[in-house]
Amino acid sequence: MLQVDGLTKAFGGFVAVNQVSFAVAPAEILGLIGPNGSGKSTIFNLVSGTLSPTAGSIRFEGQEIAGRPASEIVHRGLARTFQIPRPFRKLPILENVAVAAYFGRNGRIDRGTAVERARAALALVGLPGDPDARTDGLGAAGLKKLELARALATQPRLLLADESLGGLDHGEMQQAAEMLRRVRGEMGITIVWVEHIMGVLMKVVDRVMVLHHGETVAEGLPADVVRDPRVIEVYLGRGHAGA
Amino acid sequence: MDIFLVEAIVNGLLLGGVLALLALGLNLIFGVIDVVWIAYAELVMCGMYAIYWLHTYYGVPLPAAAVIAVLFVALLGVLVHKLIIAPILGSAPINQLLATGGLLFFLQSFATLLFGADFRNVGLRLPIIEVGEIFVSFARLLAFGVALVGMVGLWLFLKRTYIGIAIRAIAQDREVMILMGVDPQRVYLVTSAIGGGLAGLAAALLVLQYDVHPSIGLSFGPITFMICVLGGLGSMIGGFVAAFIMSQIIAIGGFYTSIELSYVLAFLLFIVMIFVRPQGIFGGRS
Numbered sequence: 001m002l003q004v005d006g007l008t009k010a011f012g013g014f015v016a017v018n019q020v021s022f023a024v025a026p027a028e029i030l031g032l033i034g035p036n037g038s039g040k041s042t043i044f045n046l047v048s049g050t051l052s053p054t055a056g057s058i059r060f061e062g063q064e065i066a067g068r069p070a071s072e073i074v075h076r077g078l079a080r081t082f083q084i085p086r087p088f089r090k091l092p093i094l095e096n097v098a099v100a101a102y103f104g105r106n107g108r109i110d111r112g113t114a115v116e117r118a119r120a121a122l123a124l125v126g127l128p129g130d131p132d133a134r135t136d137g138l139g140a141a142g143l144k145k146l147e148l149a150r151a152l153a154t155q156p157r158l159l160l161a162d163e164s165l166g167g168l169d170h171g172e173m174q175q176a177a178e179m180l181r182r183v184r185g186e187m188g189i190t191i192v193w194v195e196h197i198m199g200v201l202m203k204v205v206d207r208v209m210v211l212h213h214g215e216t217v218a219e220g221l222p223a224d225v226v227r228d229p230r231v232i233e234v235y236l237g238r239g240h241a242g243a
Numbered sequence: 244m245d246i247f248l249v250e251a252i253v254n255g256l257l258l259g260g261v262l263a264l265l266a267l268g269l270n271l272i273f274g275v276i277d278v279v280w281i282a283y284a285e286l287v288m289c290g291m292y293a294i295y296w297l298h299t300y301y302g303v304p305l306p307a308a309a310v311i312a313v314l315f316v317a318l319l320g321v322l323v324h325k326l327i328i329a330p331i332l333g334s335a336p337i338n339q340l341l342a343t344g345g346l347l348f349f350l351q352s353f354a355t356l357l358f359g360a361d362f363r364n365v366g367l368r369l370p371i372i373e374v375g376e377i378f379v380s381f382a383r384l385l386a387f388g389v390a391l392v393g394m395v396g397l398w399l400f401l402k403r404t405y406i407g408i409a410i411r412a413i414a415q416d417r418e419v420m421i422l423m424g425v426d427p428q429r430v431y432l433v434t435s436a437i438g439g440g441l442a443g444l445a446a447a448l449l450v451l452q453y454d455v456h457p458s459i460g461l462s463f464g465p466i467t468f469m470i471c472v473l474g475g476l477g478s479m480i481g482g483f484v485a486a487f488i489m490s491q492i493i494a495i496g497g498f499y500t501s502i503e504l505s506y507v508l509a510f511l512l513f514i515v516m517i518f519v520r521p522q523g524i525f526g527g528r529s
Contacts, residue, residue: 070422071424079422080422086418088411088412089415090415091408099408099412100423103420103425104424111405154423
């Protein structure tokens with residue numbers, strides 16, 4: 001589904017992502033973890049087209065998408081959410097999602113279909129689909145749901161989920177994780193999930209990749225990765241690696 | 244209340260309609276593309292010349308000439324974006340100001356080259372209507388009505404169509420809108436065409452009241468820009484309200500003092516506002 005090879009991004013002399021390679025199979029959930037500044041968000045920006053790579057290749061369903069315009073990448077079936085929700089505050093909830101449904105398919109659907117798809121996405125995440133509901137009353141969990149609904153409304157085959165648990169309480173975290181499971185289970189959408197909160201992520205993902213200083217430190221099954229000395233060193237420091 | 248004061252207020256209200264239309268166009272472009280078209284009023288001048296030329300030289304009826312002018316200035320708006328704005332969209336705002344400022348002088352000089360510095364008009368004399376004891380120019384009344392219809396039409400377009408919703412959304416968060424699959428260049432072109440079209444509509448309304456000459460833009464450009472700043476740059480509702488505040492200052496100030504002094508008062512208010520509330524009444528971008 002997604003094949004990334006030798007991906008590198010330098011900002012002047014600072015290399016944010018250095019020769020990172022990974023692959024994601026159809027309907028798989030890959031977790032991407034690492035401390036702040038490890039390059040996770042930069043990888044999302046590169047894959048979603050917000051940034052162009054300095055070097056390397058990004059192939060989505062066999063097609064090279066590195067450096068392509070972000071809007072074109074969405075039309076190809078790749079969507080992303082943001083760590084900090086960014087709703088259109090002046091638009092009602094339904095229009096927030098309907099506009100994504102309409103343009104996500106490059107305007108090839110009619111207004112009625114866009115609204116129908118928006119309502120379906122809102123129902124999936126548990127938000128109201130009536131035309132007057134505003135974004136003002138939404139709390140952290142509601143805004144995360146809206147973020148996810150907008151991405152799903154573009155009808156992606158691959159979803160880049162950026163810190164879907166940030167700012168949520170324990171119960172909301174479980175709900176959000178369950179929702180991502182349903183997105184994969186019911187819609188067959190492949191997911192790459194960046195997260196800080198490892199406990200919840202590890203229960204959901206099929207595989208996990210750990211980044212540090214823009215490079216891959218470890219990759220494998222969650223149970224194996226958490227015992228990897230290199231990962232323990234990244235998170236807890238050198239003294240804990242052999243403990 | 245003094246009947247002449249009432250007349251001044253009514254005339255101010257009618258002037259406010261056309262100024263609101265101009266401010267709406269400029270605000271729309273700034274809100275979406277983040278560029279101030281300093282030469283916006285010169286596009287109005289182009290539209291006025293187009294109507295004058297079509298009507299006087301080719302005998303095109305005024306309503307048809309007005310429609311052609313709206314389409315012509317809409318096309319000019321697209322060309323301004325494609326040829327001048329798009330190549331420097333990522334550069335410093337001062338470059339964009341200088342480029343559209345250069346366009347202002349180019350259009351003025353080009354109009355002088357084609358038509359000379361003479362004042363020209365379409366030769367239409369519309370009646371003065373008496374309502375009670377107040378005398379109102381039919382041309383102003385027509386301009387006010389059509390400007391309102393134009394603004395309602397734009398509101399419906401922005402509210403009811405997806406490209407309209409995209410225009411509103413991209414003005415709020417450009418990056419997110421791109422990640423919803425919107426091609427920003429397409430939105431910018433549509434916005435430029437609408438902004439140009441509104442300038443064309445304003446031209447069709449102003450040519451009924453004013454002579455056209457190469458410097459006519461200077462009569463409306465600075466006041467339109469001030470209205471946008473006063474209302475809050477990029478805020479369409481703010482621009483609408485500020486247009487009527489400014490037009491009333493000019494009308495009532497003109498009644499009590501002179502029309503020249505009323506413009507001085509309006510400019511003074513603008514300067515005070517820059518210090519007191521640079522983000523404008525409705526809190527746009529300062």
